[in-house]
Amino acid sequence: METLHIVLLALIQGITEFLPISSSGHLLLPKALLGWPDQGLAFDVAVHVGTLTAVVLYFRSSLWQMARDWSLQLVARAPATEDSRLAWLLILATLPAAVCGLLFDAVIEAHLRTTLVIALTTLIFGVALGWADWRGGRVRTLADITWKAALLIGLAQALALIPGTSRSGITITAALLLGFTRTDSARFSFLMSVPVIALSGGYKALQLVVQQEPAPWLELLLGAALAGGSAFVCVHYFMQYINRLGMLPFVVYRLLLGSVLLLVAF
Incomplete structure (x- = not known):
């Protein structure tokens, strides 16, 4: 890959991985509009490692x-705490995406990774995000989260296997609809990303080992x-300004992006 391609693709991945605007939609544009070659499996693994490192560092204390x-x-049968309870809920919320990923990954790769699908999901789930932000009660915090709420957000996360949906976008949408504040919706979404990105990156790394592709280190x-540096900065500022900004800027941006992708598709 050319250095320019590496820099732009890594920045796109890092910035869009945690914003509710669909990383797959953005990564499609250089290939569709500029004719860039596919970045390859090894590069996918590398940027996954970068974004995972960023979110782990940002939320390292929690x-x-x-x-x-x-x-x-x-192990020691210690009493449950708020932190141990949240850990169990994150495990529960991860299960739907993990199971669906194993069952449907091949089907999704073969039939759904198209410009038209990404355009439609970018538009549809962008509208859903705006509606959730408008209608959500925004009063519940992570202290109020139940296993049912965690499971529902986890089921929403499984929808993000469909390209263009946006993992952060759909999980924040679900949390807002369940009445959580913007900050805690984003926080739970980002915490959920740790096991999901780790599983996805591990699966891609296993594929890389099996294919024995040469690695340009x-x-x-x-x-x-x-990818890691841009993702860290992105998470930091998103958490700082999410209450002030709301979701409208991201909704408008998704509608514009989806429209461009529709033009590309046709």
């Missing part, structure tokens, strides 16, 4: 407390670093 309390409860390190 993740450490959850991992510690969950482990103590599981300098390109991969550059891609991982750029």
Whole structure:
């Protein structure tokens, strides 16, 4: 890959991975409009590692407390805490996407990774995000989350296997519809991304090992670093300004992006 391709694709992945605007829709544009070659499986693994590192670093304190309390409860029979309870709920919320990914990955890759599908899902779930932000009560916090709410958000996350849906977008939409605040909707969505990105990246890495593709390490390190750095900055500012901005800017942007993709599709 050319250096320009590496830089732009890594930045696109890092910036759009956690914003509710669909990373797959953006990654499709350079290929569709500029004729860029596919970035390849190794590059996908590298940018996944970068974005995973970013979200783990940003939420390192919360993740450490959850991992510690969950482990103590599981191994040492320590009393349950809010952090161990949240860890169990994150595991529950991850199961639908993990199961659906294993069952339907081949079908999705073969039939749904098209410009038309990505355009339609970008538009449809963009409208859904706006409606959820408008209608949601925005009063519940993570302290109020139940196993039913976590499971419903997890089921919504499974829909993000359809390209163009946006993992963060659909999970924030579900959380808003369930009455959670914007900040806690985003926080739970980002915490959910840790096991999902780890599973997805691990699965892609396994495919890479099986295919025995040659690894251009300098390109991969550059891609991982750029994706991780841009993702960290993106998460930081999104969490800082989400209450002030609301979801309308992202809804408008998705409608514009979806319209462009529809033009490309036809």
